[in-house]
Amino acid sequence: MTMTNDQPSNQNSRMDMKLEIVVLPVSDVDRAKSFYTRLGWRSDADYASDAGDFRVLQFTPPGSGCSVIFGKNVTSAAPGSSQGLYLIVSDVVAARQKLLAEGIEISEVFHDAAGVYVGDDEHYLFGSRRANGRDPDGQSYRSFASFHDPDGNGWLLQEITTRQPGRVEAAATTFNSAGELAATLRRAGAAHGVHEKLNGGEYDVNWPDWYAEYIVQEQAGGVLPS
Numbered sequence: 731m732t733m734t735n736d737q738p739s740n741q742n743s744r745m746d747m748k749l750e751i752v753v754l755p756v757s758d759v760d761r762a763k764s765f766y767t768r769l770g771w772r773s774d775a776d777y778a779s780d781a782g783d784f785r786v787l788q789f790t791p792p793g794s795g796c797s798v799i800f801g802k803n804v805t806s807a808a809p810g811s812s813q814g815l816y817l818i819v820s821d822v823v824a825a826r827q828k829l830l831a832e833g834i835e836i837s838e839v840f841h842d843a844a845g846v847y848v849g850d851d852e853h854y855l856f857g858s859r860r861a862n863g864r865d866p867d868g869q870s871y872r873s874f875a876s877f878h879d880p881d882g883n884g885w886l887l888q889e890i891t892t893r894q895p896g897r898v899e900a901a902a903t904t905f906n907s908a909g910e911l912a913a914t915l916r917r918a919g920a921a922h923g924v925h926e927k928l929n930g931g932e933y934d935v936n937w938p939d940w941y942a943e944y945i946v947q948e949q950a951g952g953v954l955p956s
Contacts (some may be wrong), residue, residue, distance in 0.1 A: 757809040767835065773788075810878075815883065919941075925955070
């Protein structure tokens with residue numbers, strides 16, 4: 731059988747496609763640079779052509795595998811037209827407080843109103859009608875805060891503590907900060923306390939193994955140990 735150039739040699743093989751860049755349309759490059767610097771994002775590049783007709787900057791949020799770029803003659807999209815850009819955090823209240831401390835205007839923490847996803851508020855997957863506070867059931871994916879850059883590009887903090895099944899491979903368990911790891915250990919500790927009570931209240935000498943399994947399964951969206 732002869733393979734043409736546009737036919738893969740193995741139809742079942744997987745080719746990784748990693749999201750690398752999101753382009754932000756801005757009107758004032760230096761103002762945008764100042765804003766994303768205040769957010770605490772890593773500055774990766776600031777390149778301008780000798781003729782001055784082109785400039786591109788790249789910033790990366792802490793712990794993110796995807797970066798944003800903006801600049802002069804980078805995109806023809808209208809400034810501020812990028813909306814519903816998600817930033818995933820393990821504690822939306824703590825993340826919001828950190829941004830407030832940097833002088834960033836940000837909404838109160840909110841969740842969607844009674845499962846209604848289409849309303850008169852800002853339109854995105856969850857939270858189109860905002861109800862104050864964290865999700866009352868503490869569900870992952872359901873608590874938010876929102877902010878905008880100076881051009882109006884819209885960002886969302888979304889709290890995720892437990893991934894949906896299959897979203898993260900167990901071998902890829904990672905933490906973006908000491909605070910995120912500490913929050914995970916607290917959840918594991920609380921769950922392990924219930925585990926010990928169910929087993930007669932005796933000290934579990936194998937608690938490190940139990941914690942490890944809990945943490946791996948929580949991130950992978952697997953079955954938590956009981």
